[in-house]
Amino acid sequence: MKETVYTVRVEFGDCDPARIVWFPNFFRWIDAASRDFFVQCGVPSWSETEKTLGVIGTPLVDTQAKFMRTATYGDTLAIHAGIAEWRSKSFVQRYRVMKGDEPILECNEVRIFAGRREDGSIFALPIPQPIRALCE
Amino acid sequence: MKETVYTVRVEFGDCDPARIVWFPNFFRWIDAASRDFFVQCGVPSWSETEKTLGVIGTPLVDTQAKFMRTATYGDTLAIHAGIAEWRSKSFVQRYRVMKGDEPILECNEVRIFAGRREDGSIFALPIPQPIRALCE
Amino acid sequence: MKETVYTVRVEFGDCDPARIVWFPNFFRWIDAASRDFFVQCGVPSWSETEKTLGVIGTPLVDTQAKFMRTATYGDTLAIHAGIAEWRSKSFVQRYRVMKGDEPILECNEVRIFAGRREDGSIFALPIPQPIRALCE
Amino acid sequence: MKETVYTVRVEFGDCDPARIVWFPNFFRWIDAASRDFFVQCGVPSWSETEKTLGVIGTPLVDTQAKFMRTATYGDTLAIHAGIAEWRSKSFVQRYRVMKGDEPILECNEVRIFAGRREDGSIFALPIPQPIRALCE
Numbered sequence: 001m002k003e004t005v006y007t008v009r010v011e012f013g014d015c016d017p018a019r020i021v022w023f024p025n026f027f028r029w030i031d032a033a034s035r036d037f038f039v040q041c042g043v044p045s046w047s048e049t050e051k052t053l054g055v056i057g058t059p060l061v062d063t064q065a066k067f068m069r070t071a072t073y074g075d076t077l078a079i080h081a082g083i084a085e086w087r088s089k090s091f092v093q094r095y096r097v098m099k100g101d102e103p104i105l106e107c108n109e110v111r112i113f114a115g116r117r118e119d120g121s122i123f124a125l126p127i128p129q130p131i132r133a134l135c136e
Numbered sequence: 137m138k139e140t141v142y143t144v145r146v147e148f149g150d151c152d153p154a155r156i157v158w159f160p161n162f163f164r165w166i167d168a169a170s171r172d173f174f175v176q177c178g179v180p181s182w183s184e185t186e187k188t189l190g191v192i193g194t195p196l197v198d199t200q201a202k203f204m205r206t207a208t209y210g211d212t213l214a215i216h217a218g219i220a221e222w223r224s225k226s227f228v229q230r231y232r233v234m235k236g237d238e239p240i241l242e243c244n245e246v247r248i249f250a251g252r253r254e255d256g257s258i259f260a261l262p263i264p265q266p267i268r269a270l271c272e
Numbered sequence: 273m274k275e276t277v278y279t280v281r282v283e284f285g286d287c288d289p290a291r292i293v294w295f296p297n298f299f300r301w302i303d304a305a306s307r308d309f310f311v312q313c314g315v316p317s318w319s320e321t322e323k324t325l326g327v328i329g330t331p332l333v334d335t336q337a338k339f340m341r342t343a344t345y346g347d348t349l350a351i352h353a354g355i356a357e358w359r360s361k362s363f364v365q366r367y368r369v370m371k372g373d374e375p376i377l378e379c380n381e382v383r384i385f386a387g388r389r390e391d392g393s394i395f396a397l398p399i400p401q402p403i404r405a406l407c408e
Numbered sequence: 409m410k411e412t413v414y415t416v417r418v419e420f421g422d423c424d425p426a427r428i429v430w431f432p433n434f435f436r437w438i439d440a441a442s443r444d445f446f447v448q449c450g451v452p453s454w455s456e457t458e459k460t461l462g463v464i465g466t467p468l469v470d471t472q473a474k475f476m477r478t479a480t481y482g483d484t485l486a487i488h489a490g491i492a493e494w495r496s497k498s499f500v501q502r503y504r505v506m507k508g509d510e511p512i513l514e515c516n517e518v519r520i521f522a523g524r525r526e527d528g529s530i531f532a533l534p535i536p537q538p539i540r541a542l543c544e
Contacts, residue, residue: 012288012440013296016285016288016289019289022285023196024160027159032421035419060203062203064199065198066198067196070258149300152425153424160421164283167285168283171283181346210317292467295439296432299432303430303431303432331475332475334473335473336470337471338469
């Protein structure tokens with residue numbers, strides 16, 4: 001499994017009155033790490049793939065996250081990202097958020113490669129082989 | 137199961153370049169709906185319960201969300217919240233995000249009632265009966 | 273001057289480790305109050321005005337804000353919004369954020385009605401009279 | 409004037425349906441650049457200075473920002489920060505947000521060094537000379 005690392009510096013404003021990261025911010029960073037994974041694997045931008053493959057992005061269908069330790073401002077977090085499973089019309093993207101050697105959070109997402117219909121609605125495309133080839 | 141409803145108006149800035157709600161914003165609203173549930177049930181503020189019960193809040197341990205339909209700016213969302221299960225040292229808080237009759241998202245969280253140790257770290261308290269009595 | 277009121281409930285996650293609203297959140301709410309002003313005045317959606325007047329929105333050119341008192345979670349804020357000045361190709365939108373009778377923040381923005389060129393860049397349109405007529 | 413540079417990578421979720429950075433996000437980054445300036449100058453953490461100098465942080469009193477060009481995801485921004493003026497009980501922190509050679513935004517803030525009274529309210533301290541010495 002190809003794995004990329006996306007680095008985050010936790011800022012004061014990312015933390016809540018309990019002085020720990022307010023959890024929705026972890027999802028902000030995970031979403032950035034998701035896209036960063038494809039960029040690092042060499043997948044062109046979604047505006048490019050829209051023209052070539054009809055893929056406008058990878059919207060989220062399902063997410064499951066386990067919060068193991070808290071983080072606070074001043075911390076640097078490394079988000080390890082990879083694709084754990086390829087299905088016919090979706091894939092599982094997996095993340096481990098680490099603070100040094102300490103696991104902070106684990107997350108598994110189901111995402112799709114989305115196309116857009118003429119009426120603006122989106123739908124799941126079969127996994128595009130050129131993208132899969134770059135990411136495995 | 138006692139259920140409360142927290143209302144959200146989706147704003148332009150909550151949406152991403154795909155013109156749909158950027159998913160981390162759903163978690164912002166769910167966290168607000170979580171606290172709102174306790175407020176509506178009559179549970180005092182956490183600064184109050186810290187003095188009386190040692191409870192400083194309800195940090196998240198695990199979350200699972202299923203994204204069923206997209207939402208965009210101009211939409212009004214109703215977040216239905218309740219506690220689906222009481223365990224010995226944790227509880228399952230359940231949410232359904234609705235746009236009129238359409239389900240947008242379902243979410244199940246495991247949260248704890250947290251106390252704070254002298255060194256600043258937090259730990260799971262047994263479910264405080266006075267709080268449970270208000271929320272059932 | 274026509275004035276609208278946009279109401280905000282401050283949530284736990286809007287506050288920082290100093291237990292007060294983290295200031296960028298005030299700009300989130302002011303941006304929502306800006307658009308809400310036009311909606312309440314009867315201006316159609318920007319996707320509608322794009323077709324009829326070429327107006328795709330009201331991007332911000334300049335903002336000045338004075339922070340007078342802090343706010344925290346549990347507070348309800350009323351954001352009063354109006355247009356204080358019409359210029360040839362821009363306008364000044366003015367806000368007062370109130371907590372009951374207490375002023376929390378005052379803000380003056382310069383915004384434009386934007387059109388989009390074929391290359392995707394945006395530019396300032398002369399003030400569209402049909403919109404001005406609704407907002408005065 | 410001592411100047412520091414804080415680097416930001418603009419992510420998909422930082423952008424709005426107009427495909428440009430939603431402006432409140434610039435204030436998120438500027439706030440991070442403000443604190444980063446003090447860290448890079450060698451000022452200890454605010455929890456440290458609270459014990460030694462009574463300084464709990466540098467809350468914002470006034471901000472003025474001029475938006476010159478838009479930015480979008482994929483862009484890397486350099487936020488140059490420095491203190492442009494020292495007053496008796498406040499200071500002016502200045503920022504230039506650059507995308508390569510292009511200016512994106514300029515911002516001037518008035519901030520104070522805050523102490524906290526016994527009732528929890530905050531007030532402006534005279535500029536602490538040990539901090540000023542590190543930052544000039």
